[in-house]
Amino acid sequence: MANVTMETTGTVFRPGTSDAEIEATALKSIKRRKQTVLFWQIAILVATLGLWELSSTMLWIDPFFYASPSAIAERLYDWALNGTTEGSLWYNLWVTMQEALIGFFAGSITGVFVGVGLGRNRFLSDIFSVYIKAINSIPRVVLAPIFIMIMGLGLPSKVALAFIMVFFVVFANAFQGVREADRNMIANARILGASNWQVTRNVIVPSAMSWIFASLHVSFGFAIIGAIVGEFVGARFGIGQLISIAKGTFDAAGMFAAIILVMIFTLVAEAIMTVIENRLAKWRPQQVDVQ
Amino acid sequence: MTEHLTHDPAIELINVSRRFVSPTGKSLTALRDFNMTVERGEFVAVVGPTGCGKSTTLNLVTGLARPSAGEVRLMGGPVSGIDPRVGFAFQTDALFPWKNVIDNVMAGPLFRGKRRDVAEASAKRWLARVGLSKFINHYPHQLSGGMRKRVSLAQTFINEPEILLMDEPFSALDVQTRTVMHEELLKLWAERKASVVFVTHDLEEAVALADKVYVLTAGPATVKSVYKIDLPRPRVVSEIRYEQQFIDYCKTIWDDLRQEVETSYRRASEAA
Numbered sequence: 001m002a003n004v005t006m007e008t009t010g011t012v013f014r015p016g017t018s019d020a021e022i023e024a025t026a027l028k029s030i031k032r033r034k035q036t037v038l039f040w041q042i043a044i045l046v047a048t049l050g051l052w053e054l055s056s057t058m059l060w061i062d063p064f065f066y067a068s069p070s071a072i073a074e075r076l077y078d079w080a081l082n083g084t085t086e087g088s089l090w091y092n093l094w095v096t097m098q099e100a101l102i103g104f105f106a107g108s109i110t111g112v113f114v115g116v117g118l119g120r121n122r123f124l125s126d127i128f129s130v131y132i133k134a135i136n137s138i139p140r141v142v143l144a145p146i147f148i149m150i151m152g153l154g155l156p157s158k159v160a161l162a163f164i165m166v167f168f169v170v171f172a173n174a175f176q177g178v179r180e181a182d183r184n185m186i187a188n189a190r191i192l193g194a195s196n197w198q199v200t201r202n203v204i205v206p207s208a209m210s211w212i213f214a215s216l217h218v219s220f221g222f223a224i225i226g227a228i229v230g231e232f233v234g235a236r237f238g239i240g241q242l243i244s245i246a247k248g249t250f251d252a253a254g255m256f257a258a259i260i261l262v263m264i265f266t267l268v269a270e271a272i273m274t275v276i277e278n279r280l281a282k283w284r285p286q287q288v289d290v291q
Numbered sequence: 292m293t294e295h296l297t298h299d300p301a302i303e304l305i306n307v308s309r310r311f312v313s314p315t316g317k318s319l320t321a322l323r324d325f326n327m328t329v330e331r332g333e334f335v336a337v338v339g340p341t342g343c344g345k346s347t348t349l350n351l352v353t354g355l356a357r358p359s360a361g362e363v364r365l366m367g368g369p370v371s372g373i374d375p376r377v378g379f380a381f382q383t384d385a386l387f388p389w390k391n392v393i394d395n396v397m398a399g400p401l402f403r404g405k406r407r408d409v410a411e412a413s414a415k416r417w418l419a420r421v422g423l424s425k426f427i428n429h430y431p432h433q434l435s436g437g438m439r440k441r442v443s444l445a446q447t448f449i450n451e452p453e454i455l456l457m458d459e460p461f462s463a464l465d466v467q468t469r470t471v472m473h474e475e476l477l478k479l480w481a482e483r484k485a486s487v488v489f490v491t492h493d494l495e496e497a498v499a500l501a502d503k504v505y506v507l508t509a510g511p512a513t514v515k516s517v518y519k520i521d522l523p524r525p526r527v528v529s530e531i532r533y534e535q536q537f538i539d540y541c542k543t544i545w546d547d548l549r550q551e552v553e554t555s556y557r558r559a560s561e562a563a
Contacts, residue, residue: 182385184381184383184384184385185385185387187353187355187379187381187385188379188381188385188386189387189398189402190355190373191353191355191373191377191378191379192398192399192402192403192446192447192450193375193399193402193403193450194398194402195402198402202387202390202398202402203387206387206389207389209389282430283388283389283390283391283430283432284388284432285432285433
C-alpha cells in the first residue's frame with residue numbers, strides 16, 4: 001500500500017516495550033511537534049508586529065506612509081463601531097463579498113461545465129482552442145473599464161470581472177483533468193456497460209475533481225481581485241472603494257485596515273473550501289505517520 | 292439452421308489486420324492476416340514477444356477498436372460496438388478509486404440499468420465468492436494488490452460475461468498471490484464455462500491454465516503455431532508445474548517462442 005512511512009522520533013525502544021507505550025510516546029511527540037510549530041508561528045507574528053510598531057513610534061519609518069499596527073487596529077475598531085465615510089463597514093464588506101461570491105460561483109460552475117464539455121469533445125475543443133488561447137492572453141484586469149462602461153458602477157460590472165477571472169482558471173484545470181483521466185478506467189467503464197454520459201459522471205468528473213479543486217483554491221483569490229480591481233476603477237461601495245478613498249486622503253492606516261479585512265475574509269473562505277474538499281476526497285489515501 | 296448457429300464458435304478472427312496511423316501520417320501494422328478461433332467454453336492463451344500486438348487482438352474483440360481488414364465475429368455475428376456479452380480484465384488497476392469496493396463491483400449492473408437493490412445483492416454474492424465480504428466498504432487504496440485483483444474479477448464476473456478477455460491480468464502480482472489467483476480463476480471459469488482469451492508473456496501461466504496456446508510472431512503479429520494442451524482438469528496450478536507432461540509442453544512451446552523473442556529483441560536494439 002502507498003502509505004508513506006515517516007519516523008517521527010529517533011527513540012529506540014527496549015525489547016519488551018508494549019505497543020501501548022510506543023503509541024503513547026509517538027502521540028506525545030506528535031503533540032509536542034504541533035505545539036512547537038504553533039509557538040514559532042505566533043512568535044514570528046508577534047515579533048513582526050512588534051518591530052513594525054516600534055519602528056513606527058521611534059520614527060525609523062515614517063508613520064504617515066507605513067502606519068502602525070496600533071493605528072490599524074484603532075481604525076478597524078472605529079470603522080466597526082462608527083462606520084466609514086462611505087457608510088457602514090459591514091455594508092461595504094458585504095458588497096465586495098457579494099461581488100466576489102457571485103462571480104466565483106458563476107465562473108467556477110461555467111468553467112467546470114465548459115471544461116468537461118470541451119474535454120470530452122475533441123472536435124469542438126480543436127475548433128475553440130485557438131479562441132480560448134486568444135482571450136486567455138488578455139490580462140483580465142484591462143477589461144474592468146470596459147465592463148464598468150457597459151454595466152455601470154453597480155454590482156454587475158464587478159461580478160463580470162470576477163467571473164472572467166475565475167472562469168479561465170477553472171476551465172483550464174477541468175479541461176486538463178478530463179484529458180488526464182485514465183484510459184484504462186474509461187475502457188473498463190465502457191466494457192462494463194457505461195454509456196457516454198455514465199462514463200462522464202462516474203469516471204471523468206471524479207478523476208478531474210482533484211484538478212478542479214486545486215483551481216478553486218487559486219480562483220477564489222482571483223474572484224476577490226476581480227471585485228476589488230473593479231471597485232478601484234469605479235464603484236460607490238465596497239472594500240476596493242474604501243482603499244481607493246484612503247489612498248486619496250493619504251490614509252495609510254485605512255488602506256492597511258481594508259487589506260486586513262480582505263485577508264481575513266479570504267482565509268475563512270479558503271478554510272471552508274478545504275473542509276468541503278476533504279469531505280469529497282475521502283477515497284484518497286491518507287498520509288499516515290508510522291512509528 | 293438453429294442447430295448450425297449454436298455451434299458457431301465464441302470468437303472468430305478471420306484474416307484480420309490492424310494498422311495504426313499516427314497524426315503525422317505514418318502507419319504501423321500491429322496485426323497481419325491474423326486467424327484465431329475460440330470455441331464456446333474454451334480457454335485460450337495467447338503468448339508472444341513484448342509489444343507484438345497481443346493487446347490489440349483483445350481490443351478488436353471488445354469492439355473498442357475496429358479491424359483495418361478482415362472480420363471479427365462473436366457467437367457467429369459481426370462485432371458492432373462494445374458487446375455486452377464481453378468481460379475484460381485489465382493488466383493495470385482499472386478499479387475506480389473514488390468508489391468503495393461494493394460500488395466498484397455494482398458498477399456494471401448499474402450501468403446496464405439493473406435496479407440498485409438487485410445490483411447490491413448480486414455484488415455482495417460475488418464479493419463473498421472472492422472472499423472479500425469483510426471489505427465491502429473499503430476503498431481500493433486500502434487493499435493489497437491481490438485483493439484489488441479479486442475485486443476486479445468480481446467486477447468483471449458480475450456481468451456474467453460469455454466471453455472473457457484477460458490482458459496479462461496477474462502480471463503485477465507476486466508469485467504466491469498469482470498462483471492463488473490462477474486457482475481462483477479456474478474455479479470461476481469451471482462454474483461459468485465462459486470462453487476465455489488470456490494474453491500473457493508468461494509461458495508457464497499459459498500452459499497451466501489453457502486448453503489451447505497460440506504463439507504469435509514478433510510484430511506485426513500473426514499466428515505462428517497453435518498447441519493443444521491435453522492436461523486433465525480440474526488442474527491444481529500450484530502442483531501442475533512439477534509434472535513431466537507440463538514441462539514437456541513448456542519446452543516445446545518455448546523452443547518455438549524463443550526465435551520470435553530473439554527477433555523482437557534484435558529489432559528493438561537495432562532501432563535504439
